[in-house]
Amino acid sequence: xxxxxxxxxxxxxxxxxxxxxxxxxxxxxxxxxxxxxxxxxxxxxxxxxxxxxxxxxxxxxxxxxxxxxxxxxxxxxxxxxxxxxxxxxxxxxxxxxxxxxxxxxxxxxxxxxxxx
Ligand code: 5GP
Numbered sequence: 286x287x288x289x290x291x292x293x294x295x296x297x298x299x300x301x302x303x304x305x306x307x308x309x310x311x312x313x314x315x316x317x318x319x320x321x322x323x324x325x326x327x328x329x330x331x332x333x334x335x336x337x338x339x340x341x342x343x344x345x346x347x348x349x350x351x352x353x354x355x356x357x358x359x360x361x362x363x364x365x366x367x368x369x370x371x372x373x374x375x376x377x378x379x380x381x382x383x384x385x386x387x388x389x390x391x392x393x394x395x396x397x398x399x400x401x
Contacts, residue, residue, distance in 0.1 A: 287333040293386035297331050311348070312355050314391075323394030324363055324370075328356050329387060336376040340387040356389060365393040 288294075295301040296315070303315035306326055317325040330352050334340040341349060360366050370393030375382040392400070 287335055287339075288385055289333065291384055291386050293327075293329060293384050293388060294333075297329075297386075307355070307359060312352055314355075314359055317390065321390075321400055322392040322397060324365065324392065326359065326363075326391040328352070328359065328389045328391060334387045335385050336382065336387050337374045338376060356391065360391065360393075363393070365391070368393060369397075371397050 292301065296303045297313055303313075306314040306316065308314070310331070312328065312330055314326055314328045317327050330340060330344070330348065332340075332344065332348070334343055340352075344352075356372070357366075360370055370391060373390040373392065374388065
């Protein structure tokens, strides 16, 4: 069950600040507090979904489409489509998912072979 006390839920409710990249009524993008690359953005829908599978199962096709197209827009805004980038989403225990609100890591801005 979704725990609305997770740190990203608090950031979405503006109880905790973030270094915001983009926000609208459906999605929020902000910089990771502990960046693993020069560009490390976290992308998330604002709906109460725990993980990738939870997001896909509980969202409409329009919501899924909107979220992933917004990732592409942000990727292009940072010119990562030209230099290359990596998307990661950790789902569940074996993936060591830290925060139980679905999010996608956008990593780039440098070669990622030596990912910090
Ligand atoms: P996960 O392991 O859940 O995929 O990744 C969680 C990510 O959230 C980590 O990369 C971690 O650095 C980041 N993070 C955790 N707490 C905060 C926070 O309070 N603010 C920001 N901006 N990032 C956070």
